[in-house]
Amino acid sequence: NAGVTQTPKFRILKIGQSMTLQCTQDMNHNYMYWYRQDPGMGLKLIYYSVGAGITDKGEVPNGYNVSRSTTEDFPLRLELAAPSQTSVYFCASIDGGGRDNEQFFGPGTRLTVL
Amino acid sequence: AQSVSQHNHHVILSEAASLELGCNYSYGGTVNLFWYVQYPGQHLQLLLKYFSGDPLVKGIKGFEAEFIKSKFSFNLRKPSVQWSDTAEYFCAVSGYSSASKIIFGSGTRLSIRP
Numbered sequence: 107n108a109g110v111t112q113t114p115k116f117r118i119l120k121i122g123q124s125m126t127l128q129c130t131q132d133m134n135h136n137y138m139y140w141y142r143q144d145p146g147m148g149l150k151l152i153y154y155s156v157g158a159g160i161t162d163k164g165e166v167p168n169g170y171n172v173s174r175s176t177t178e179d180f181p182l183r184l185e186l187a188a189p190s191q192t193s194v195y196f197c198a199s200i201d202g203g204g205r206d207n208e209q210f211f212g213p214g215t216r217l218t219v220l
Numbered sequence: 221a222q223s224v225s226q227h228n229h230h231v232i233l234s235e236a237a238s239l240e241l242g243c244n245y246s247y248g249g250t251v252n253l254f255w256y257v258q259y260p261g262q263h264l265q266l267l268l269k270y271f272s273g274d275p276l277v278k279g280i281k282g283f284e285a286e287f288i289k290s291k292f293s294f295n296l297r298k299p300s301v302q303w304s305d306t307a308e309y310f311c312a313v314s315g316y317s318s319a320s321k322i323i324f325g326s327g328t329r330l331s332i333r334p
Binding site for chain 1: 224229252254256262263265266269271310314321322325326
């Protein structure tokens with residue numbers, strides 16, 4: 107299993123540009139999450155999904171959108187990039203079949219908005 | 221409100237010193253507790269987790285943590301640190317089911333002097 111994969115690894119955007127961060131997991135996990143990690147801070151939950159077709163907002167959803175058309179994929183969309191969105195973005199997944207909610211993380215995408 | 225506090229933002233130790241990183245949480249009901257580690261430039265990996273049973277949990281690389289319910293604490297310990305333990309450490313708490321949101325602390329940066 108590749109686990110959780112994310113693309114791209116790095117990206118620089120200009121203010122106002124849009125992009126999609128890709129996240130794929132091959133573990134057949136039901137639950138998927140997007141976090142952002144700012145320097146010296148913990149992880150902030152942006153959006154999450156408990157299954158295909160179901161998404162919900164986390165702590166910091168403004169400026170982002172998500173979709174979950176398949177179990178495997180959970181892309182995160184930035185429509186109008188702003189400098190405040192400069193961060194490292196992590197995708198994670200959980201099986202969701204029982205009490206064990208250990209999260210498996212992807213390698214992250216480092217995004218800079220100039 | 222649900223929260224996790226990691227009081228030490230940056231800890232500097234010499235090799236072979238003992239380590240204890242504090243973690244206190246606020247979360248109603250039965251909890252699952254986690255410590256994740258993030259080595260420089262890498263994604264978060266699970267160090268250890270507590271779901272139930274023995275409150276002293278042993279993880280990888282010689283780490284352990286003790287759940288003290290009366291103190292709402294889950295401190296991480298290691299008797300003798302190595303230079304390779306240099307990383308950021310995150311404590312996290314969730315509810316008793318896979319549907320529960322996971323709350324992360326802001327992290328503790330550990331620097332080990334060779």
